Amino acid sequence: MASISEMLESGAKGDRRAVARLISAVELQNEDSVEVMKQVYPKTGKAHIIGITGSPGAGKSSLVDKLITQFTNAGKSIGIIAIDPSSPFSGGAILGDRLRMQDHALDADVFIRSMGSRGYLGGVSQATYEAAQIMDACGKDIVIIETVGVGQSEVDIIRIADTVCLVLVPGMGDDVQIMKAGIMEIADLFIVNKSDRDGAPKVAKDVQMMLEMMEKKGAWMPPVLLTSTVKDEGIEEAGKAVMDHWKYLNETSAGHDRRAKRMASAVERVIQQRLAGVVERAWTKKREAGVVENLIDRKIDPYTLTEQIMSEIFK
């Protein structure tokens, strides 16, 4: 079996199976994944990571499909991570849209991977982050991550992506969801898709107004664009705006600030994950000793119990 460094080397030369195997390794989120990531990490930092988020039915997959064509025409190699919902209910509709995207799966410069949202309900998991890093290390110029919906978990995309695009459509009652989820605050780009529908200009105007109300700090004022993937309108402008944002990040201190924040949050996630394991072990021991019954009977409280556990595991 090929070593991690051999797989990374093959992956960088365009060997899809090598990339796929590395991603499968991090999907397991075990000790092997850590070994993979230790070798992946030094090779990362070049790709432009783009997050595409928005409600189901907003046309994210069709838009991604169009952007792939545009970016590959410009000579870029692309990795796509399509996050699949954990729920068996909504699977069908989303897969339908994504089938179209699969037309690109045979392009030499496009690598597409679906990933489960496992425990993150539509959101962005540590494995997603690591898969993006692997694509980066394997020389993809652009990595696009398409999330499942708009929600709290989708806000996490900011912890991974350089550029966050929020895709909206008229008549979905998205406004409430967006404001609730805090996505307004993190999007670098607003795309109002299905622009041929009634109400599209109003959605764009409302977003613009909200952006002005928010007075987002920094030199980047998120553009609000209208697109129609069906009529093939506004797509070029959308792709250009994505690239403008990348340029902005690289030419100003904003890029460094963002990278520093993302780095910090990457470490925090790894620490959290590792800690969860430690806690799980300590807590399992206590559970096996019957502590839950003692809690139910009010013989001990969760706070005193925590202090006991903490003193057992910490220096």
Added chain:
Amino acid sequence: MASISEMLESGAKGDRRAVARLISAVELQNEDSVEVMKQVYPKTGKAHIIGITGSPGAGKSSLVDKLITQFTNAGKSIGIIAIDPSSPFSGGAILGDRLRMQDHALDADVFIRSMGSRGYLGGVSQATYEAAQIMDACGKDIVIIETVGVGQSEVDIIRIADTVCLVLVPGMGDDVQIMKAGIMEIADLFIVNKSDRDGAPKVAKDVQMMLEMMEKKGAWMPPVLLTSTVKDEGIEEAGKAVMDHWKYLNETSAGHDRRAKRMASAVERVIQQRLAGVVERAWTKKREAGVVENLIDRKIDPYTLTEQIMSEIFK
């Protein structure tokens, strides 16, 4: 100043200020909150904790308002926790609805408290859990927690409530949101409100069908009820169904199982919170030593760094 035990005693006698002060103490989530909770915990375990969740505009507050009347007429004392959204955008509409609820604020047997969702985006925080425990310890028979919306964070209500009611309305596109968020799986009771509107029976039928598809395990089949708070229809049945669920929990092993799970998750939350503090300190030290620049420059990776931090803080 009164001691914690004195405040608990006064609170149990109906002193609103004492209850309010205890809740304010846990809202701070500091060492004092832990002291409060250590004394609160032994007195808990009697109240029926009811979670009311559903999209903004579903009429949750009006429903809660009606349920308060019904329960107080049955001689119950009630605590209400109304979770307010962190976002400044949606504040207005929700407060309007809730003003009506405030009519009960002068009832001797009703204690109403608004709490921020701070860092939980519309959801259920540790402070919410602890406030419910305080109300329980102060002798409330019923504690109702009203969340802000339907989303991932709302699913957490199951970690606090004995009975989870999901309030739906026709024409909100709730179905997608609900399935996405996994709320279907946790609700013990489905209330289709605004039953006078077109489409209400269809929503009820759809939910019923989804429930049958899911084949929820256990003896409790969640009832699906139609209510109209405006026409005062179906409210009594809804209140009765809530009580039926409580009876079911107390008369079967389901109640014990649920309590055991909640207990475990309470401990896990407390541990997580405490660990977060430890990690924060260790991580801040590293940051101050300039480790983020080293990460950006790929001189170290997050995984090796985590191993360093872990070996520094753990036995």
